[in-house]
Amino acid sequence: EVQLVESGGGLVQPGGSLRLSCAASGITFSSYAMSWVRQAPGKGLEWVSAISGSGGSTYYADSVKGRFTISRDNSKNTLYLQMNSLRADDTAVYYCAKDRGIAVAGTSAFDIWGQGTMVTVSS
């Protein structure tokens, strides 16, 4: 069974940092691009960042560029999101999502999602 399990969420003060992890099982992890997608309470989906299967290419939404860093360890089947300089508007459930292909491209579609981890930025 294919499964993605996020961890690392929690309460953090504005300006603080947090590192999210997403452990994958049941797939050849390095064969797929991965993304982080967030959803603020009561709001829609917002794509945050993506990384190719090899880890050689990374992509960011303008809202997080320069503050967040996506990475992956294919030997551990794990995806990461390092979040720095957190702001109140970063408060959301963060999902990791598996792409159908190895590259982030025009055919990108997320066929497997984790259960999400909540990040709350508040003093």
Next chain:
Amino acid sequence: SYELTQPPSVSVSPGQTASITCSGDKLGDKYVCWYQQKPGQSPVLVIYQDTKRPSGIPERFSGSNSGNTATLTISGTQAMDEADYYCQAWDSSTYVVFGGGTKLTVL
């Protein structure tokens, strides 16, 4: 930046056909996919590459994309189809883009 626009809400009677639109500049030149999200649950991919259904998605879900508009069609809508639906596309400058979401009510 590239934007996708969806109607906030759509209502349909059980057994009827529901159509949810997604609009964007020259959207027909891009691949569109659709997600279903029920309250408290993670999104589920229901259509990818405009018209393709992942394994396990009922045949009543179909998609189309032409011009500036993509459409998700649910034929013979059932109560279990009540959910939020999001379109998504990829743009070379914005990368992954989601629409704002449409709440489908079956009444």
